[in-house]
Amino acid sequence: MDAIELLTQQHREVDELFEKFEKAGEGKDELLMDxxxxxxxxxAAHxxxxxxxxxxxVYVGPTADKLQEAVEEHLSVKRVIADLLDMDPSDVQFKAKMKVLQELVExxxxxxxxxxxxxxxxxxTKEELAVMGEQLEAMFSEVIQTQPRMQVPRETDEAAPLA
Incomplete structure (x- = not known):
């Protein structure tokens, strides 16, 4: 799977999780937390x-400005995740903050x-994207096993460097 296909697939997977979250009813704190x-x-792993x-x-020429914006968007997402890590699903603001997270991600x-x-x-080239896809997939598989959300609060001061 090439890099763009992999990242797009991961976008769909998170979108499906947000849909499940929206459909979960009241009083389902354990499900909401899961x-x-x-x-x-x-x-976080993505x-x-x-x-x-x-x-x-891909930090060259026409993509440079887009990438600067992208890391700033990541920073906003990380800040909301960090807030949510300190909350319980029974908190009145939890669902509202999850909605903000969803909108930022979308x-x-x-x-x-x-x-x-x-x-x-x-x-x-297709070959370059395929090689990068393998690298991305390998790193994701490794990182996802480490509870990457727990690293997020340490990454909320400034956007990630691109170089």
């Missing part, structure tokens, strides 16, 4: 592979898929 943990871990491999690899995904990924396809 879904939040899965969403937060997936988003951000790591983008910031460590994908973004630096906006970020839309920009990546409509703009950034198209630019990257013009910059890289």
């Amino acid at each position: 879904l939040f943990v899965r969403i937060a871990d997936n988003l 951000a790591i592979i983008e910031e460590k491999i994908f973004y630096p690899s 906006h970020h995904v839309e920009e990546e898929e409509k703009d950034l990924f198209k630019s990257v396809k013009k910059l890289m």
Whole structure:
């Protein structure tokens, strides 16, 4: 699977988790917490592979401005996740904050898929995207097992560096 296909697939998986969260009823705190943990871990691991491999690899010419915005969007997402880590699903603001998180992620995904990924396809060969896809998948598989959400509070001071 190439890099863009992998990242797009991960976008869909998180979107499905947000849908499950929305459908979970009141009084389902355990389910809500489980879904939040899965969403937060997936988003944290996804951000790591983008910031460590994908973004630096495509940080040239036409994508540079888009990537600066992307890491700022990641920072906003991380700050909301950090807030949620200190909350309980029974907290009156928990669902509202989850909705804000979902909206931030949806906006970020839309920009990546409509703009950034198209630019990257013009910059890289299919072979380069395939090799990067393998690297991204390997790192994601490794990171997802480490409860990556727990690292997020340490990453909320400033956006990740691109170089």
